[in-house]
Amino acid sequence: MEIGxxxxxxxxxxxxxxxxxxxxxxxxxxRVDEAVGQIEVQLKRRHDLVPNLVSAVKGYMDFEQDVLTxxxxxxxxxxxxxxxxxxxxxxxxxxxxxxxxxRSLFAVVENYPQLKANENVLALQEQLTTTENQxxxxxQHYNASVNDYNTSIQTFPGMLIAGPLxxxxxxxxxxxxxxxxxxxxxxx
Amino acid sequence: xxxxxxxxxxxxRRNSFLLVLAVxxxxxxxxxxxxxxxTGVPAAGLGWLGVFGVIxxxxxxxxxxxxxxxxxxxxxxREIGPDELPQLHNVVxxxxxxxxxxxxxxxxxxxxxxxxxxxxxxxxxxxxxxxxGLLDKLDREELQGVIGHELSHxxxxxxxxxxxxxxxxxxxxxxxxxxxxxxxWGGLGGRRSSGDRGGGGLQALVLVLALFLAILAPFFAxxxxxxxxxxxxxxxxxxxVELTRxxxxxxxxxxxxxxxxxxxxxxxxxxxxxxxxxxxxxxEQRSQGLFSTHPAIVDRINRLRVLDGQRPLLDGEARTLSxxx
Numbered sequence: 001m002e003i004g005x006x007x008x009x010x011x012x013x014x015x016x017x018x019x020x021x022x023x024x025x026x027x028x029x030x031r032v033d034e035a036v037g038q039i040e041v042q043l044k045r046r047h048d049l050v051p052n053l054v055s056a057v058k059g060y061m062d063f064e065q066d067v068l069t070x071x072x073x074x075x076x077x078x079x080x081x082x083x084x085x086x087x088x089x090x091x092x093x094x095x096x097x098x099x100x101x102x103r104s105l106f107a108v109v110e111n112y113p114q115l116k117a118n119e120n121v122l123a124l125q126e127q128l129t130t131t132e133n134q135x136x137x138x139x140q141h142y143n144a145s146v147n148d149y150n151t152s153i154q155t156f157p158g159m160l161i162a163g164p165l166x167x168x169x170x171x172x173x174x175x176x177x178x179x180x181x182x183x184x185x186x187x188x
Numbered sequence: 189x190x191x192x193x194x195x196x197x198x199x200x201r202r203n204s205f206l207l208v209l210a211v212x213x214x215x216x217x218x219x220x221x222x223x224x225x226x227t228g229v230p231a232a233g234l235g236w237l238g239v240f241g242v243i244x245x246x247x248x249x250x251x252x253x254x255x256x257x258x259x260x261x262x263x264x265x266r267e268i269g270p271d272e273l274p275q276l277h278n279v280v281x282x283x284x285x286x287x288x289x290x291x292x293x294x295x296x297x298x299x300x301x302x303x304x305x306x307x308x309x310x311x312x313x314x315x316x317x318x319x320x321g322l323l324d325k326l327d328r329e330e331l332q333g334v335i336g337h338e339l340s341h342x343x344x345x346x347x348x349x350x351x352x353x354x355x356x357x358x359x360x361x362x363x364x365x366x367x368x369x370x371x372x373w374g375g376l377g378g379r380r381s382s383g384d385r386g387g388g389g390l391q392a393l394v395l396v397l398a399l400f401l402a403i404l405a406p407f408f409a410x411x412x413x414x415x416x417x418x419x420x421x422x423x424x425x426x427x428x429v430e431l432t433r434x435x436x437x438x439x440x441x442x443x444x445x446x447x448x449x450x451x452x453x454x455x456x457x458x459x460x461x462x463x464x465x466x467x468x469x470x471x472e473q474r475s476q477g478l479f480s481t482h483p484a485i486v487d488r489i490n491r492l493r494v495l496d497g498q499r500p501l502l503d504g505e506a507r508t509l510s511x512x513x
Contacts, residue, residue, distance in 0.1 A: 031288065034288075035288070038285065042285075123274070126274060126275055126278065127274075127278075129278075129328075130275075130278035130279075130281065130282060133278075133282045134278075134281060134282050134285050137282050137283075137285040137286035137431075138285050138286075140286055140433070141285060141286055141287070141288050144288075145288070
């Protein structure tokens, strides 16, 4: 009889441990999905801010139409690429192109003292700065979540249940090569 | 010193844990010594421990649930609406995103001394307060570092952790105090209980040990509590770098604040441990070294410089900063 009780206790402990492990893996996977959603929220915020910025600076920047056009076009491309709703490589590329166009615009605004002092432009610049930061921080958090999740399913004891229960590795977000390009500023 | 914020964080967490273990051991030793020394029965110590533990926990729960509002009121902090101070809100939002937590409520303290604190038992009930002086004197990158540090206190459950340590220390203090009073005024040590199985010499020895511990334990427990507080400050610095991936912002913020001579009016001994840097500025009033709630600013800066691959500050550079810790 005693052996029966001991076995029961052992089985009970194993079950409890397995449940805790499973819950841990699910929680981490959910966090990765949440991080993806957060990235998309920030990207959409930027799409919504760009038209305001362009119209605010347009009046002052007669000579910089090509920069403004580039920004507007990049935004349209990014919106179109993101229409599918999931983060794809094409969307990432379009978003990075928009980042590059905005950086060029920031660099050019530095040359216009009236623009620099304009309160609307300053407020919009702060909004765009924070949006760029929030996009990069949400991507950073995504990578941290993916790191945590991948580690859990590949190390002991998580690896014991990960395979059979359908937990697969997730990919990190990697910056596209274009992100390293220096913005082009033409000074006249 | 370790060269990545991950290993710094791991070391800090391990040290905090060991320190708490030390306090628990101290508490257990005190309880056992009192129980065995007075009655000859080891289990009596556990009973006493239990009673005082419950008292300390009840007192602490009150501060746990109402504490953040009390601290904010005591610091005369005003909540900032979403339309005020957009840059501050944006920096808080950025750091919350990086930390993966909901943005805490933001408060402003009207004081020219640059400082900040965070309260809140978990990320969903958190608040951050900054002074107007902080906003004026730091640039965006530095502000990010400070907010990252404060958010990390919330994310690492430091408020909760420090409360745990506070409960342990409080229990030790209560237990020791009660025992000493009963010994000196109640003649407890002189009596033998009827159930005494003649533990005799050993019991008397343990009783002396209990007296010794009762006098010293609260003091050592307090030292450990301060050591834990310092460990958690280092941990928050390393966690801030994990969020910003940029040690320089926080490093410059520390240097700027260290050089500032202004006094934070609303801070006092009861709230000093909560702030980003120790707000008590006058050298004589401020505790040093083992008795300090915060690590020396120079040490905090040097740990950050190591992360960045820079050499630690030389004595000459450090002198201007060493006026404040």
